Amino acid sequence: MRRLIPTGDATRPVEFAQDAQPVPAPGEVLVKVEAFSPNRGETFLLETPEPGLMPGKDVAGLVVQAAADGSGPPAGTRVVGHPPMGGWAEYTAVPTHSIAVLPDEINAVQAAALPLAGITAVRLLRTAGAVTGRRVLLTGASGGVGHYLTEMAAAAGAEVTAVTATAERGARLLELGATAIVHDVADADGPFDVVLESTGGSALAATLARLVPGGTLVWFGQASRTPATVNFFDLLAGPENAVIRHFHYAGAPYGPDLATLLRLVAGGRLHTEIGRTADWSQTAEVLIELRERRIRGKAVLTIGASR
Incomplete structure (x- = not known):
């Protein structure tokens, strides 16, 4: 073969x-x-x-x-x-x-x-917990994971602000339920209850500063390929009791999550x-x-x- x-x-x-x-x-x-x-x-x-x-x-x-x-x-x-x-x-x-x-x-x-993008999105939302009525900031939103995350989080009742490189890339995310599209974290109208961060570099510290006190940042990627740095004193001056959670999607079995994704697609609830x-x-x-x-x-x- x-x-x-x-x-x-x-x-x-x-x-x-x-x-x-x-x-x-x-x-x-x-x-x-x-x-x-x-x-x-x-x-x-x-x-x-x-x-x-x-x-x-x-x-x-x-x-x-x-x-x-x-x-x-x-x-x-x-x-x-x-x-x-x-x-x-x-x-x-x-x-x-x-x-x-x-x-x-x-x-x-x-x-x-x-598979990989969809399973990642499902497991990220489980990690984030209940998002109904919560404000969610998502970076790197125009990739495969971002589209699934946006649609599922919005369907669950979250207010999703998606960060994309261009307006063209963000247009479809608005159709999928995003509340707002921005092209720079600094333009995001926070604060946010949950941040789902996938770009690394300067974005990690910038998004962390946008959290509400006690908010959670889930770090699931480094698409920029630039290591992230967080200054302790900046963090101290930022939202109190913020939580940073590392995330990796891996861990079999994958079949049940794939079946969930298929059910959502077949029912027109995920694209x-x-x-x-x-x-x-x-x-x-x-x-x-x-x-x-x-x-x-x-x-x-x-x-x-x-x-």
């Missing part, structure tokens, strides 16, 4: 190679991949790839071999999955605790855009925001666009016919 492997070349980060079809472990299904979605964090790993790196964590396709231990769906079932690696290939093995069965109304392209769809022969070009933040929302690559 064919798979995409890292090259270490920033101008063409992946290339095709021949590989043996994966042999699933007893608790895994073998999936014929119809669509996959790269994440911006994966583009960073490709800059100096570790030996044996096989990217790919967001996939959708058809189960062609059921799990030997009897868990999971039978062959012939359409699924979305979140494997630990190796999803940029014609076939991939996925643990049965990290898949969900697709309803007929959701196609492979839509489904592939859900997959896909800024770029292309055949997987164009993966290298799409990865560069994603790395350079030229894609709003998610990018999805298709392998052959998908539905």
Whole structure:
């Protein structure tokens, strides 16, 4: 079979190679991949790839071999999955605790855009706690996670202020329920009960200063690739008893959260925001666009016919 492997070349980060079809472990299904979605964090790993790196964590396709231990769906079932690696290939093995069965109304392209970004959004909101009637500030809002977070938080009754680079990127977030769009944290009309911060650099301290006393900042990324610094005395002069929480989405099982996301999409309560769809022969070009933040929302690559 064919798979995409890292090259270490920033101008063409992946290339095709021949590989043996994966042999699933007893608790895994073998999936014929119809669509996959790269994440911006994966583009960073490709800059100096570790030996044996096989990217790919967001996939959708058809189960062609059921799990030997009897868990999971039978062959012939359409699924979305979140494997630990190796999803940029014609076939991939996925643990049965990290898949969900697709309803007929959701196609492979839509489904592939859900896993990492959608699971992150769901788990971030759980971490933030009840947001009904609360003021929420979200940085880096025009990426995949940001779109899902905005729509789900607004639907839960939060007043969401989203920080985006441009008005064009923010327009869709207003449609999804954001109360306000700003392009600089300094322009955000605070204070806020909750900050969801994903850019790092100077944004961490700036958003922290916008909290109400006792407010919570959940730090879930560093998209700017600039380390964040917080001055103790600035913090002391800021909101009293502010809480900074580190967040990482990882932790199986992923299947239940994927099923939740599918239910929301199927019911029209969550929308997959896909800024770029292309055949997987164009993966290298799409990865560069994603790395350079030229894609709003998610990018999805298709392998052959998908539905």
